[in-house]
Amino acid sequence: MNDTERPITQPKSQRVYWIFQLMGWGLFSVSRFGAAIVVLDVPWMRLALELLFVDAMGLGLSHLLRDFVRRHHWSALPLRRLSWRIVIAAFVLGTPLGIVTQITGLSALHDPASLKPYAPNISFQFSLFDSIVIEIVNSALLYIIWLTIYFSAIAVREHRSAQFKQSELARALHLAELRLLKSQLNPHFLFNALNTVRSLIADNPARAQNAVTRLAKTLRYTLTSPQNELVTLSQELDIVADYLELESMRFEDRLRIELHVPDEAAAVHIPVMLLQTLVENAIKHGIAQLPSGGLLRVSATVQNGMLMLDVENPRPPAPAVTAQEGVGLQNARDRLRLLFGARASLELDLSHPSVTTARLRIPVKP
Amino acid sequence: MKAMIIDDEPPARRELRRLLAGFPWVEIVGEAGNVDQAAEMVETLTPELLFLDIQMPGGSGFDLLTRLDDVPQVIFTTAYDEHAVRAFKVDALDYLLKPIEPARLAEALGRVRNSQAARTPRPDAILEQIFVRDGDRCWFVPLREVRLLSSEGNYIRLSWGKANPLLGRALAALEQRLDPNRFFRANRRQIINLDFIETVELGVNGRLHAQLREGPEVEISRRQARLFKTKMSI
Numbered sequence: 001m002n003d004t005e006r007p008i009t010q011p012k013s014q015r016v017y018w019i020f021q022l023m024g025w026g027l028f029s030v031s032r033f034g035a036a037i038v039v040l041d042v043p044w045m046r047l048a049l050e051l052l053f054v055d056a057m058g059l060g061l062s063h064l065l066r067d068f069v070r071r072h073h074w075s076a077l078p079l080r081r082l083s084w085r086i087v088i089a090a091f092v093l094g095t096p097l098g099i100v101t102q103i104t105g106l107s108a109l110h111d112p113a114s115l116k117p118y119a120p121n122i123s124f125q126f127s128l129f130d131s132i133v134i135e136i137v138n139s140a141l142l143y144i145i146w147l148t149i150y151f152s153a154i155a156v157r158e159h160r161s162a163q164f165k166q167s168e169l170a171r172a173l174h175l176a177e178l179r180l181l182k183s184q185l186n187p188h189f190l191f192n193a194l195n196t197v198r199s200l201i202a203d204n205p206a207r208a209q210n211a212v213t214r215l216a217k218t219l220r221y222t223l224t225s226p227q228n229e230l231v232t233l234s235q236e237l238d239i240v241a242d243y244l245e246l247e248s249m250r251f252e253d254r255l256r257i258e259l260h261v262p263d264e265a266a267a268v269h270i271p272v273m274l275l276q277t278l279v280e281n282a283i284k285h286g287i288a289q290l291p292s293g294g295l296l297r298v299s300a301t302v303q304n305g306m307l308m309l310d311v312e313n314p315r316p317p318a319p320a321v322t323a324q325e326g327v328g329l330q331n332a333r334d335r336l337r338l339l340f341g342a343r344a345s346l347e348l349d350l351s352h353p354s355v356t357t358a359r360l361r362i363p364v365k366p
Numbered sequence: 367m368k369a370m371i372i373d374d375e376p377p378a379r380r381e382l383r384r385l386l387a388g389f390p391w392v393e394i395v396g397e398a399g400n401v402d403q404a405a406e407m408v409e410t411l412t413p414e415l416l417f418l419d420i421q422m423p424g425g426s427g428f429d430l431l432t433r434l435d436d437v438p439q440v441i442f443t444t445a446y447d448e449h450a451v452r453a454f455k456v457d458a459l460d461y462l463l464k465p466i467e468p469a470r471l472a473e474a475l476g477r478v479r480n481s482q483a484a485r486t487p488r489p490d491a492i493l494e495q496i497f498v499r500d501g502d503r504c505w506f507v508p509l510r511e512v513r514l515l516s517s518e519g520n521y522i523r524l525s526w527g528k529a530n531p532l533l534g535r536a537l538a539a540l541e542q543r544l545d546p547n548r549f550f551r552a553n554r555r556q557i558i559n560l561d562f563i564e565t566v567e568l569g570v571n572g573r574l575h576a577q578l579r580e581g582p583e584v585e586i587s588r589r590q591a592r593l594f595k596t597k598m599s600i
Contacts, residue, residue, distance in 0.1 A: 188421075191445035192375065195464040199381035250375050288374070291400040291423045316423070 013157070017066075020153075021059060024146070029055040050104045057100060058139070061093045062146050069147075075154045086147045087140075094140030102135045186280060189247075190219075196250045211249055214242040222273070230339070233300060233307070234266035236275045243276060244296075247283055254293025255283070265300035268307040268364050271335050277328050278311040278358045286313030286356060302364060309360040315350070329358075336362070367479070368395045370411065372404045372430065373419040373443065378464060382417055382443065385471055392475065401425035405433045413438055415478055417462075420444045428504055431497040432534055435543060437506070441474050493543045498524065500531035507531070510548060513562040513581040515540070517555045525581050550594065552576065553587040560598075 029051050036047050069075070069089075074082060193215050200208035221239045237259070248255050279298065287293050294314030301308050329348065336344040340363060349357040369392050373379050379397050386392050395411045398404035401424050408416070408430075418427040418440050431437050442461035460474040495506045507526055514525040517537040524531050533540075541549075541557060552558045562578045566586075569575050574586040574594060586594055 188446040191464060192378075195381060195445060195466075196375070196377045198465040199377035199384075202384055203377070203380060250377060252376050254374075288421070289423045291374075291402070293423075 020149075021063070024149075025055050025059045025062075028058075028142075054097070054101055054104055058097055058142065061097060062143065065089060065093055065143070065147070066150065069150075075151060075158070082151065086144060086151075090140040090143035090147065091136070093143050094138075095136050097139040097142075098136030099132060101139065102132050188284075189243075189280070192250055193246050196246070200249065207249065211246060214245050217242050218246065222276075229272050230269035231272045232266065233261065233268050233270050233275070233309070236270060236272065237261060237266065237298075240276055240279050240298075243279065251283075251287060251293055254290075255287050256293070256295045258295060258297040258299075260297075260299040262300065262302075264302050265307055265309070268300075268302065268362065270307070270309070270360075270362055271332075271339055274332055274335065274360070275309065275311070277332055278360070281328055281358070282311050282313035282356070286315060289316035290314055305364050307360075307362045307364055309362070311358045311360075313356055315352075315354055315356040317354075367391060367415055368393055368411065368413040369415040369417065370395060370404070370407065370413040371397045371417045372399075372422070372427070373397075373417070374399045374422045375419075378419070378443070382466065385466055385468060388468065389472075389475055391479075401427075401430045401433070404430050408434055408438070415439045415441065417441050417443050428499050431504070432499045434497065435535075435540075436491070436493060437495070437497045439478050441478065491543070492545045493540075496533065498531040498533055500529065505529075505531070509544065510559070510561070513559050513578050514584065515549075515557040525578075527580075550590075550597070552584045552590060556584055558584050 032055075033047065033051055036042070036051070037044060040047065074085060077085070193211070197208055197211045197215065200211055218239060241259075244255075244257055248257070275298070279296070282296050287296060295312075297310070297312040299310050299312075329346065333346050336346055343363045345359075345361045347359045349359055369386070371379050371382050371394060373382070376399070379399075383394060383397075386394060392415070395413055396407045398407050400422055416438055418430065420427040420442055421444070427440075427442060431440065440460075443464055443466065444461060445464045460477060462470055462474060493509055495508050498505050498507050507524060512524050512526045515537060516523045516525070518532070520534070520536055522533040522535060522537050522540060524533060537555075537557065541551065544557065548560055549557050550560055558576060558578060562581060563576050564579050565577045567575045567577075569585070572588040572591055574591045575583055576586055577583045
């Protein structure tokens, strides 16, 4: 377990800790003071000083205990292993506190002689050793209670923060899902494809049939592909090919396509719909904006355990509307980060004046 | 009625052509696949009706309209941008969603036929209205409502109501198509609408100062001031 996973102590919880410490020990002192005034025949000043000293020591020891417990991450232990640690720690701290209590004379609180008037029928016979053991047990019990309260408070706090994280996570997932759906179902493509099909029914019925089949395949892949699932590049290319076939029917000779994907690259796993998104962007922001269209090139290589996938399209002189491209790209980057962390990347290379290249880098082994 | 189809997708053009075969009174005089080509063809073929796609390479359907001197009737055809058309401030225009429903096409064409006081645009005719785009907003601006046209480089700034949209053409070119009974060249940079003149005051050096209703004061240069006096018989 490393330190970054520990709940970070915020100033607020630090303050709450001190309020509890001072209130707890303070109340304890006051109640003992009250009892002592009634039972003991000791000047109250001396009593107060002794109590202050003993309880300050108790508080100090408990604070040291807290540091120790935090450094050794006791709150992460299972309950059984925690329990016997609590007992041992309580006695380790209870021993010096008990001895000091005995020495200061506060133990007179538990002195048989002073208790005699309250329980005249019971005989009290205590040696000094007995008295010290009683004081140590008393102090140890005090620390057991202290540690129980402490770990209960931590458990409550961690439970709350876990709940909060869970709801945050659920929300983030939901959001990602929504954005994914948005980027997948491209209504512009869908309705244009339907229009193309309608036109083909009269022009070329066989092609129209072909188009309907491909449209069905594209839609099925789009609607059923679960989020965050990896597919091989060759699986994704199948669907991209269907999509490109449909777009070719729409754009006719304005869309020219080149695919270079060697077998070793085709076997690499990539996030589902990622290449599809890149190709859609290339058509929407590149080919579709150019009166004479252009070449869409998809090329992949594997180098040093990385898949390098480039999608290239001609760039119109004044790139129109970049906002939607931003959503698609941002979405793709989010998914990459969730799946591969910092090992994958997606960059848009605009260094060439008339060509846009989307460069995807994904580790071969996920 | 002469019509033109402007769409970058050949299958979409073919489909529309096929649908329009059911309306013999609509004669398709040309097809264009992008804005540049379309602008040229509209000027030479002078169609009375455009079937206009919105998303096209090299500029949108709106861009085409801003480039035309004389905008014919327009029916937008679009696969998914109906929101773009709805945002459009002109109710005179209709739109059809692709794939086009034959019944909706018949409806739209019926409206075109009824609304049209069958005006056949001629290249030298006086302009009644002008299509203006300012950011996301588009208007058909009736020129009689324009107070002032000011030249700003290669653009014209229109003073129209509360709006001051820019028009992407030169003042000198537009001047020839303005109604000479309504518009007057005040100086090298400005043309004023005579209907909007509130007062005229004499200035130094034979210049005049015309105060426009809702608008700025415009200086009439010395040379133009003489013309102005003759025209207004003062």
